[in-house]
Amino acid sequence: MTPRPVRLLFATVAAWTLGACATVPPTPASHAIALPDAGGFRIEPLREPPRKPEIANAPEPDIGSEIVMRALGLLGKTYRYGGNAPDTGFDCSGLVRWVFDEKIETELPRSSLAMSRMSAPDVRKDELVPGDLVFFRTRGRVVSHVGIYIGDGRFVHAATRAGKVRIDRLDTSYWRNRFTNAKRVIEPARATASTSPAAPPAPDAADRQDPSRGATGTDRGTL
Numbered sequence: 001m002t003p004r005p006v007r008l009l010f011a012t013v014a015a016w017t018l019g020a021c022a023t024v025p026p027t028p029a030s031h032a033i034a035l036p037d038a039g040g041f042r043i044e045p046l047r048e049p050p051r052k053p054e055i056a057n058a059p060e061p062d063i064g065s066e067i068v069m070r071a072l073g074l075l076g077k078t079y080r081y082g083g084n085a086p087d088t089g090f091d092c093s094g095l096v097r098w099v100f101d102e103k104i105e106t107e108l109p110r111s112s113l114a115m116s117r118m119s120a121p122d123v124r125k126d127e128l129v130p131g132d133l134v135f136f137r138t139r140g141r142v143v144s145h146v147g148i149y150i151g152d153g154r155f156v157h158a159a160t161r162a163g164k165v166r167i168d169r170l171d172t173s174y175w176r177n178r179f180t181n182a183k184r185v186i187e188p189a190r191a192t193a194s195t196s197p198a199a200p201p202a203p204d205a206a207d208r209q210d211p212s213r214g215a216t217g218t219d220r221g222t223l
Contacts, residue, residue, distance in 0.1 A: 063103060063186045064131030070099045071148045071156040077165045079158050090158040092146050095165060096133065099148060104185055112146035116181060123182040125170070131186045134170065136178040143180055 080089030084098055093112045100108055109115050116135040123132050128149045136145040147157030150167070158165050168175060 064129055067099055067103060067131040067148065067186065068150045068156075070103075071095075071150060074099070074165045075156070075167065077158075079160055079163045079165070083158075090165060092158045092160075095156075095158040096146055096148060100185065106185070108185065113143045115146055116143040116183065118183055118185070120183045120185045123184050125179065125182065128182055129184070131184075133183045133185060135180045135182065136175060137180055138178055145178075149182070 074086060074090070074095065077086055077095075078089035079091065081091055082094070083089035083091055084094035086098070090098065093108075093110055093115065096112075096115065097108050097110065109118065112135060115133060123129075128134070130149060130151045132149040134147050134149050134155050135143045136147075137143060138145045145157065147155035147168075149155045149170075153170050154167050155170060156165065156167055159168070170176060170179060
């Protein structure tokens with residue numbers, strides 16, 4: 001039989017130990033996990049994953065890049081006088097209008113000549129950015145062709161003679177000699193949704209096709 005003083009000592013130590021343990025807050029169940037261990041389980045606290053930093057005032061998607069991606073998605077589409085949709089084909093101004101549709105607040109004119117005379121800011125050739133419009137004289141002394149600048153000295157356009165939407169360079173002798181001006185229509189306009197589709201306007205006079213000439217049309221200089 002254990003002597004009474006010893007039993008009292010054990011009781012005192014046990015009470016002190018339990019009291020000390022009670023001061024340690026239990027790990028919340030939502031922040032702990034039971035892992036198998038030799039002879040039972042052990043409780044391990046869960047580590048919270050690092051939080052992603054919040055970006056204040058994140059910029060809106062670049063409209064110029066969206067314009068370029070829409071234009072590149074039409075490469076190879078058929079050239080067609082008066083065309084303004086992917087399933088029917090495009091002429092030069094019809095392509096531009098379709099690409100910019102719902103991306104800017106102002107509806108673009110139907111002809112390349114009218115586009116070149118818009119009140120949008122003029123842009124120097126060495127200051128072009130993706131999404132700018134580039135204009136050319138491929139017949140006579142007035143603007144008769146338009147394309148969309150995509151960067152690196154290149155532009156996308158519906159080429160009459162090639163018969164499809166393609167990429168060309170501004171620094172080739174043909175386009176360099178026929179370049180007239182450039183316009184920036186995506187500033188300060190922002191992306192906006194169209195409320196109701198407009199009726200297809202008349203085709204670009206500069207893209208008129210002479211039936212007797214077949215697919216090349218009267219815009220003879222357009223590659």
